[in-house]
Amino acid sequence: MTDSTEIDGGMSWSRSETSAGTFNSYLTNAGGSPIAIANGNPTVNSVASVAGLAQSNNLNLNGQRLNVYEQQFLHFLPSVEDIRRYFAHLKHDFGHDVKLNVDFQYMDHETYSPSPNSAAFDDTLSGGRGQLTVTPSQRIDGNVALRFPFLWDQRNFVTVGFGANHNNLEGQKRLALSNWQDWSSVTNTVYDGKGESSIYSAFIQDEIWLRKNLIAHLGVRYDDWSTSGSIVQKATVTSTGTTTNLTQTYSERSVSQFNPKFSLTWLPADGYKLFASTGWAFRPPTNSDLYSTSQTASGSVFTLTQAGPNLKPETMYSWEVGGEATPIEGTTIAASYFHHYISDLIYRKDTTLSATNRLQERQNAGEAEVEGVEAKLRQKLYWDWLHFTGTYTLNDSIITKNEANPLSVGKQMVLLPETMFSGGLDVKYEQWSGGIIGRYVSQQYTNDQNLDQRAGVPGSYDPYFLVDTRIAYQATKNIDLSFSVNNLLDREYSSFYQQAGRTVYGEVSYSF
Numbered sequence: 001m002t003d004s005t006e007i008d009g010g011m012s013w014s015r016s017e018t019s020a021g022t023f024n025s026y027l028t029n030a031g032g033s034p035i036a037i038a039n040g041n042p043t044v045n046s047v048a049s050v051a052g053l054a055q056s057n058n059l060n061l062n063g064q065r066l067n068v069y070e071q072q073f074l075h076f077l078p079s080v081e082d083i084r085r086y087f088a089h090l091k092h093d094f095g096h097d098v099k100l101n102v103d104f105q106y107m108d109h110e111t112y113s114p115s116p117n118s119a120a121f122d123d124t125l126s127g128g129r130g131q132l133t134v135t136p137s138q139r140i141d142g143n144v145a146l147r148f149p150f151l152w153d154q155r156n157f158v159t160v161g162f163g164a165n166h167n168n169l170e171g172q173k174r175l176a177l178s179n180w181q182d183w184s185s186v187t188n189t190v191y192d193g194k195g196e197s198s199i200y201s202a203f204i205q206d207e208i209w210l211r212k213n214l215i216a217h218l219g220v221r222y223d224d225w226s227t228s229g230s231i232v233q234k235a236t237v238t239s240t241g242t243t244t245n246l247t248q249t250y251s252e253r254s255v256s257q258f259n260p261k262f263s264l265t266w267l268p269a270d271g272y273k274l275f276a277s278t279g280w281a282f283r284p285p286t287n288s289d290l291y292s293t294s295q296t297a298s299g300s301v302f303t304l305t306q307a308g309p310n311l312k313p314e315t316m317y318s319w320e321v322g323g324e325a326t327p328i329e330g331t332t333i334a335a336s337y338f339h340h341y342i343s344d345l346i347y348r349k350d351t352t353l354s355a356t357n358r359l360q361e362r363q364n365a366g367e368a369e370v371e372g373v374e375a376k377l378r379q380k381l382y383w384d385w386l387h388f389t390g391t392y393t394l395n396d397s398i399i400t401k402n403e404a405n406p407l408s409v410g411k412q413m414v415l416l417p418e419t420m421f422s423g424g425l426d427v428k429y430e431q432w433s434g435g436i437i438g439r440y441v442s443q444q445y446t447n448d449q450n451l452d453q454r455a456g457v458p459g460s461y462d463p464y465f466l467v468d469t470r471i472a473y474q475a476t477k478n479i480d481l482s483f484s485v486n487n488l489l490d491r492e493y494s495s496f497y498q499q500a501g502r503t504v505y506g507e508v509s510y511s512f
Helices: 047-055 287-291
Strands: 005-018 058-061 064-067 079-095 098-116 130-149 156-177 186-211 214-236 243-266 272-283 294-298 301-306 314-325 331-354 357-380 386-402 419-429 432-441 464-474 479-486 503-510
Touching: 156 287, 186 287, 214 272, 214 287, 331 386
Parallel strands: 301 357
Antiparallel strands: 005 079, 058 064, 079 098, 098 130, 130 156, 156 186, 186 214, 214 243, 243 272, 272 314, 294 301, 314 331, 331 357, 357 386, 386 419, 419 432, 432 464, 464 479, 479 503
């Protein structure tokens, strides 16, 4: 706008649709011929009749009798995800080291996902009773920060700011369908959960240059979180048709916390830096944690995952030490060690009510510690336009307390890989740019006792190494062309679902 004022903004829209497919069985007989998978008997509607159904699908594997039928392969497809995002950013320089930053973002998010009623044994991949889960939500973020010198010219800078975040779960609905593949066949509403939560924050940070090569940061942030919501539920929780009806309104409640931080940075010489920092953090539960209830079925076993409307925010205390060095031109090495202490960890307590019913409840049940190392190397190679970048991360996590399941104490946290590393080449030469990178992620657990140690099976989170590459060309001042390939080596691996193989993208960008 002027030499001292800059405004930028934009919008983005993305829609992902995943269509339904079929299952692929790897079961063969001793001669190597595929074993046919039969459909369930449409007349079977109770657990007592399951034995008759199973006998027609018996398999003998190493002396164990297994019952396999199509209903065990039903999935949650087709699905749709739609995201619209609008954002704006203002920068203004008042002069004399006084600077203003303002950010705003609005996001609208919708998902649609069907589920079959597989426990009734009358569904197939093409139809049968089921449900459709529709989840519309919105999010608004805004931040204002002003930085200015204070008392000690060029040696002391203060930043003050305010932030606001509002999340709205407009109404997650589970709709009963007479045909789970036909989203228009709605018969009634099974569940309707609504909720909203807000965080209002204020923060101040003082940056003090104690010496020309010694910098201290002192700061504190105040977060005030509030939430309210309602749940209307008619959930089938047994295979005999028993229902639990619930209508509940949760009045507004709030939690507030001061989160201080402190860091010290030392610059002993040009190209060298050492630092140490410590601070507290605050993460409230999401609206889905608070007001979203889901029901799944596997064979004759129903699992009801209850919302946790009384959940408290998770809190964390953390400290870190590290450094960065440029011993020679073109070489940068960085490393750090960190330690986190997490309290009020949100956890799903799993209770077996009967042979056909399980209940999962969200609660603040745990404490955990995570310590680890991060390292990075960036090296200019023979030519100025070619660089190598390598990273390494170690996360050594452990559950230290869990009232919901004491057997998980001493185990690794779920969905947190212990080891990650990457290495890649970056190229930028005249109008050309691009690179190639290899990334490794170690196995992750979903079982809190780390019992799911097998990889390469459906539902596992496998270790994997992927290679991605991209090349771009600036054809004109306004037009950019790019071509990229993800999973170049076409590796097969699962992150619960089997992931995509080699994927090719092309892009044309026009700016004006």
